[in-house]
Amino acid sequence: MELVLASLTNGISFGMVLFLIASGLSIVMGLMGIVNLAHGALYMVGAYVGWTIAVQLKLNFWLGVFVGGIAGALAGLLIERAFIRRLYKQPNEQVLLTFGFVYILSNLIIWIWGGHRRLQFTAPALYGSMDVAGMPFAKDRLAIIGIGIIIAVILWWLQEKTRFGAIVRAGMDNKEMTTGLGINLELVFTIVFFLAAFIAGAAGVIGAQLLGAYSWLGTDILLWALIVVVVGGLGSVQGALLGGIAIGLIDTFGKALFPQLAMFTIYLAMIVILLAKPSGLLGRKA
Numbered sequence: 001m002e003l004v005l006a007s008l009t010n011g012i013s014f015g016m017v018l019f020l021i022a023s024g025l026s027i028v029m030g031l032m033g034i035v036n037l038a039h040g041a042l043y044m045v046g047a048y049v050g051w052t053i054a055v056q057l058k059l060n061f062w063l064g065v066f067v068g069g070i071a072g073a074l075a076g077l078l079i080e081r082a083f084i085r086r087l088y089k090q091p092n093e094q095v096l097l098t099f100g101f102v103y104i105l106s107n108l109i110i111w112i113w114g115g116h117r118r119l120q121f122t123a124p125a126l127y128g129s130m131d132v133a134g135m136p137f138a139k140d141r142l143a144i145i146g147i148g149i150i151i152a153v154i155l156w157w158l159q160e161k162t163r164f165g166a167i168v169r170a171g172m173d174n175k176e177m178t179t180g181l182g183i184n185l186e187l188v189f190t191i192v193f194f195l196a197a198f199i200a201g202a203a204g205v206i207g208a209q210l211l212g213a214y215s216w217l218g219t220d221i222l223l224w225a226l227i228v229v230v231v232g233g234l235g236s237v238q239g240a241l242l243g244g245i246a247i248g249l250i251d252t253f254g255k256a257l258f259p260q261l262a263m264f265t266i267y268l269a270m271i272v273i274l275l276a277k278p279s280g281l282l283g284r285k286a
Contacts (some may be wrong), residue, residue, distance in 0.1 A: 002224075006255050007136075007253055008252075008253050009083075009137055009140065009141050009142070009145075009189075009250070010252045011140070011245075011248045011249035011250075011252030011253060012145055012245055012246040012248060012249065013141035013144040013145050013148075013210065013248070013253070014210060014221060014251065014252060015148075015244040015245035015246070015247060015248025015249060016145055016148025016149075016227045016244065016245070016248070017087070017144060017148075017203060017206065017207040017210060017244075017248075018023075018224050018225065018243075018247055018248055019148055019228070019240050019241045019244030019245065020148060020151060020199055020200075020203035020206065020207070020244075020245035021039070021040065021043050021116050021199075021203050021207070021221055021224070021225045021228075022224075022225040022228035022229050022232065022240045022243065023037065023151075023152075023155060023166070023196075023237055023240040023241070024195070024196025024197065024199045024200050024243055025037065025039045025196065025200075025225050025229055026229045026232065026234055026235060026237075026239065026240045027159075027192060027196055027228075027235060027237070028174050028196050029193065029229065029234055029235070030234045030235020030236075031086070031168055031171050031172050031188075031189070031235065032088075032189050032191055032192065032193065033091070034080075034084055034088075034094055035094045035095050035098065035229065036076075036084070036094070036098050037089055037095060037098040037099040037101075037102060037222060038076070038079055038098040038099070038101035038102055038105065038218075039098075039196070039197075039200055039222065039225065039243065040102065040200075040218040040220070040221040040222030041077075041101060041106065041217060041218035041222075042072040042074075042075055042076050042187030042197050042200040042201055042203075042218075043072065043103060043200045043201065043203055043204040043207070043217070043218065044066075044105065044106070044204060044205075044215075044218040044221070045071050045072050045075050045109070045201060045218040045223050046069060046072040046108060046117070046201025046202060046205055046206065047066045047068065047069035047070040047118075047204035047205060047208045047211075047212075047213035047217060048073055048112075048113050048201065048204075048213050049067055049072075049201070049204075049205075050063070050064035050065060050067065050204060050208060051064070051113075051121060051139075051205075051208065051213050052064075053067050053068070053120050054121055054123075054205070055118070058086075060123075061121070061122060061124075061205075061253030062123065062124035064200050064205050065205040065206060066196065066202070067221060068146070068201045068202055068203030068204055068205040069198040069199065069201040069205075070198065070201065070203065071201050072197050072198060072199075072200045072201015072202070072214040072279070073194050073195075073197040073199075073201060074195065074197075075105070076193060076194065076196070076197025076198075076201075077193065077194050077197065078098050078191070079098070079101055080189075080190065080197075081190070083101075084097065084098070096128065100102050102185075102218050102222070103209070105130050105218060106215050106216065106219075108219055109213075109215050110215050112211055114134035115215055116189065117212060117213070117214040118208070118212050118213040118214065120208060120209055120210060120211070120212045121208060121209070121212075122140045122143075122208075122209040123143075123159035123162060125139070126139040126140040126143050126209070126255055127139065129141070130142070136229075137180075138208045140210075141209075141210075142147045142207060142208075144209060144210070148208060148241075150236065151199070152241045155237045156237050156238065160236050164188075164191075166264045167185075168188065168192060169189055170183075171183075171188060171189075172184050172235050182268075188257055190273045204217075206256070206278055211254050225249075226248050227247055227266060227267075227270055228240060228243040228244045228278060229243070229279055229280075230243075230274065231243040231246060231247060231269070231270055231274075231281060232280050232281055232282060233245065233279055233280025233281055233282045234247075234280065236281075236282045238279055238282050239280055239282035240251065241263070242282055243280065243281060246281070247266055247269070250260055250265050250266055250269045251265065252253075254266070258278060258279070
């Protein structure tokens with residue numbers, strides 16, 4: 001029973017980290033049609049900036065989360081304004097450009113912080129475990145689950161219950177008609193990209209509680225995020241949440257029960273889901 005509960009907690013917490021990185025990627029791809037492979041590198045930038053604030057400078061961990069988010073947002077905004085904006089409706093060029101930025105940002109990380117891996121870090125109050133119904137649970141993992149739920153609710157509210165969210169959904173369905181109504185979709189694109197990059201940077205610090213920070217983290221986390229987007233469905237916050245939790249649980253239980261096949265469990269799950277529902281679990285139909 002303890003093994004099941006521990007795996008459940010680990011899987012959900014890891015799934016929440018995947019949700020945080022995949023939600024922004026999913027919305028950007030769904031609304032703007034941009035395949036931003038640099039999204040994982042923005043996560044990595046946030047992780048290193050958060051490490052500098054929380055560990056090297058010994059300041060507040062939550063300040064590190066915020067500053068990491070700002071660092072990811074500014075880096076993402078620079079990439080979008082200076083480069084991606086010139087390549088709308090050119091997916092092949094977008095892939096080459098944004099994947100190139102993965103290498104650029106990874107080398108900048110090595111140049112600034114060095115190639116040594118940074119171990120997991122968290123707020124002092126989140127070290128250790130706490131008893132829930134007589135069972136010990138790691139405080140940092142419970143905090144990650146709580147943060148993921150809060151951000152999921154906020155993103156759902158923004159997308160489904162606000163005028164801005166209605167504009168985003170309209171832009172996903174019919175960009176030409178939305179623009180014809182006098183809506184400045186260019187500004188909406190910029191805001192969405194900034195928000196997605198901010199969440200990616202902040203997720204880098206939140207996820208560093210589990211994964212730490214290292215110079216090839218951008219490519220590792222990108223692969224996970226793409227799997228979540230494919231499984232959950234493009235352009236859906238709920239899909240990213242469901243996909244992240246599903247992949248997190250499948251990976252965790254797969255490693256616990258079938259360690260020899262751990263690398264294949266998530267890909268098998270992805271294949272089965274795509275065969276049953278090609279648009280993903282909660283994807284928006286084209």
